[in-house]
Amino acid sequence: MTIMKKPLITLASAALLALGATGLQAADKHVAITQIVEHPALDSVRQGVQDELAERGHNVGENLKWSYESAQGSPATAAQIAKKFAGESPDVIVAIATPSAQAAAASARNIPLVFTAVTDPVGAKLVKALDQPGKFITGMSDMSPINKHMELVKTVAPTAKRVGVIYNPGEANSVTLVALVKEFAPQHGMTVVEAAATKSSDVQTAARSLVGKVDVIYLPTDNTVISALEVIVKVAEQNLIPVVTGDTDSVARGAVAAQGFNYYEVGRQTGIMVARILDGESPANMPVEGVQRLELFVNPGAAKRMGIMLNDSLIQSAKTVIK
Template sequence: MRSLFSVATLVLGLGLASVSPGWSADVKHVAITQIVEHPALDAARQGIKEALAEDGWIEGETLKWTFQSAQGSVGTAAQIAKTFVGMAPDVIVAIATPSAQTAVASAGGSIPVVFSAVTDPVGAKLVRSMADPGGPVTGTSDMLPLDKHLALIKRVLPGAKTVGVLYNSGEANSVSLVESLKIAGADAGLTIVESTAPRSSDVLGAARNLVGKVDAIYVPTDNTVVSAFEAVVKVGIDNQIPVFAGDTASVERGAVAAVGFDYHDLGLQTGKMVARILDGADASTIPVETVQKTELFVNPDMATKMGVTLPADMIAEAAKVVK
């Protein structure tokens, strides 16, 4: 557990980082907070920076860029958000729901907030509606195409009846998604079996809890579970249960397959929104955006290790075959 001393040290460090003699008044300041570091969210952050560079905002020249990760702690995310507000940047960018919620609460409408990788912005009470945010808050949603995900599982496992889902019940993002998954599962003739992991260290036990109960394991874009994804893969291999993911980055880490989008592309999309605000646009007039393009990633070798064989036509149509 992170100590109070380490949180205080983090906040002090952030405060010192905000003192930057020599910065021109023409330089814009973007402060970015991320709930945890893992490949998908890191790719989104990189995409944001690249989109800003494309618009002429270069770190160290025309852009001051401050980044802090909460390392999976909502309490630390709240401390980061409060410190960022004290720094008075031009825009706060928040990656993932917990960071977005703390940033919006701390900013209180005084600083524009642009979120990324938030599944249900309305349910998380970040915006009034997708079309009309209702305040200086906007961003991009990573709502998953759940019907496509379940269809993918049935394509690999035609006889599947039960699908286990791993998530952190403390993440509003994930709770909303699992409720939608149950509805989609019923339509697809699949029973959804839940197993929760409040911390990354709980992921292995939560995955083992599904053994003997499910035909497949599905990992949505839950930050806690994705940060410990290799633990789920181990359970899948040891118990011959194929693991499917909600994001394509997890296929390279051991998932059998995923229909999803590139979080780098999501970051580029988010970064363009940030650039518009830096260029003078009012965040409250920018609707929340969703990702439309999806791709299929497959990992035939991992499928074999988990006791299944991917259809040849599925491999042929995949945008990427991980080897």
């Protein structure tokens, strides 16, 4: 009797252990995150997503598998990453910036996808409508308030008549923003001069092409351009052309001023959406969200190096003044 009971107890214990292991695996979640390029704003989004998930009980290395890939600015690489993630079938794919979101939407049609830092989700053909994004897709738009940006350009450079815009025509978000610049700049007494840069190595040439043609340079939230900001700042300082951007992280890197979003908070807001999906909610019930709060950053030292002085009222109204 005793000899026969031991294998029965062992088998029962093994069954309980197997059940426990299966339960643990079932509780684990997998988030795959793809980012078109690494620069401070997009990196802040990614960190914000991770921190928000941790606050909501989804901890990397404990009960959350976290896969991250950067496309290093290449849409072709973004497509390869999207195909790889689609094959892994994670619980949620997070796509940071328009090119990565477009690639993920094309390859992972039946996997929940949350895009973020996407300027125009409808124009990029990610969703048909912001309030009804689709069965498997939703996310956040960071559409820039271009009219306010043109007001800021004019405040920084009151006598400016010609504004140069450097952008990548291959980024759908940038095409949308430049169209808005063309719409609003004339309302502030400025004509627009465009300079295209299809990859980061073209940005310096694009910046130099504006010398002698513009009074001020405006940089939209273009991932290709912002990733190479330092070369623009160098050209601007050498030729005394102030640079204003839509990316607040760029001000610490040498731009004169920016009015934009706190991208870490954009990431936190995105993380809430991701957590809701991990907890069982359908993306179909989650309209695309926008970012409402703007922050003004200024860099008086950069302004001086570019041949201008910022007025005291602008400096006093800034959330952050770079010393």
